[in-house]
Amino acid sequence: MDPLKLAFGMLLALDPELMSIISLSLVVSFTAVGAALVIGLPIGALLSSYRFPGRWAIITVSNTFLGMPPVVVGLFIYVLISRAGPFGWLGILYTSYAMMLAQFVLVLPISIALSRQVFETLNNEYTPLFLSLRTNKVNRVLVLISESRIALITIALACFGRAISEVGAVMIVGGNIRHSTRVMTTAIGLETSRGELAKALALGVVLLAIALSVNIASQMIRSKLERNIIND
């Protein structure tokens, strides 16, 4: 069957299994990206604004993790949260929480590294003003985040792209369990291995459509922010 027809057929029929896969994919990725931005942006702002012991170590580690293979991240998290691991007592292995954690670990370095670069440029420009006004550290970080809000949309998009397309780590820690931890990418992997190429392609088309929708939505937010800034 034509993958496009199959994809649209499944979407139009609101196939329950497909809907649950799509919603789980979005919930896992949005949660991971949201947490990575909330934690990563202030870290990026601090790294760009202040010199402190261990700063270069954090920068080096976050830059190294940018290229970390997802399966390796998945393996580490598996070891940590498996029953025999130090965090086994949490009981989150093969749950969506483990998948969120894996995606969070994968996108946190992106949010730190990219935001640090954005903030560094802005911080260099604003430092004399901050020093003159004796702006405290917290306000400095808040101003940097607020002033670079348009660039942060791009960072959020980059994080989302990495999270939603990730397969290795969520497969290891989530287990690709039907009706429980199956997301778009693991479902595509499964259908491909079963020889259901049309279904796999259909799921791929849906995944692309989701990525496109998120991109369009972020562009609209970006345009709105730009308009607001001009009319601010």
Add this chain to the structure above:
Amino acid sequence: MIDKKINFIIQAKDLTVFRNGKTLLDRVNLDIERGSLTMLLGHNGAGKSVLLRTLHGLLAKTDGQINGPPAKRQKIVFQKPILLRRSARKHFHFVCPGCPDTDTEAWFAHAGLQAQMDTHAHQLSGGEQQKLALIGALASQPSLLFLDEPTSHLDYESTTAIEQMIHDAHANGTTIIMTSHNRAQAERLAQQVLFIHAGQLLESRAAADFFDKPTEPIADNFLNHL
């Protein structure tokens, strides 16, 4: 010890700044009278901006002493205004957080910027941006104001408007230390002149005396080419 006479708003003794193997300020001694308007002159790279920024606390001194008003009583306006990416009004409130709205409007009116209050600060013209930076600095009523070539990139009209604002601030009792590369402007505004060369303060005199006949040959040469 620095002589803490009441009529000096800021004093520096043996002020030295050393960076990357270079001496940027070399044992500078100065006393700035409260309420005066002092023009800091010198060639490019002489150390004018370094001196202003060090006196204001933006650059750390390597050695020497500075005795001036508390940080919140001093302000600086840079050659290229540093403005946040928000409306002129919001930028103003950031640099003057306690200013009531009525004062805000009065300051914008003083600068002739009433119509631009809600314009994005980066969309203002160069002259308007510098006026915004200046009223942002003046609104908190500093006792000491540093101006680092505030009109260097501006046209005649904007320069005149800025000079009038500087004149008004000085008339209201603000002590001003500014740098300029414009001799006519320096002669129009200055009461005192500090001449700096290669990080050393070579002259500190009344403006009329300095422009009449500088003591140092290098200052004389500088004036002839200004």
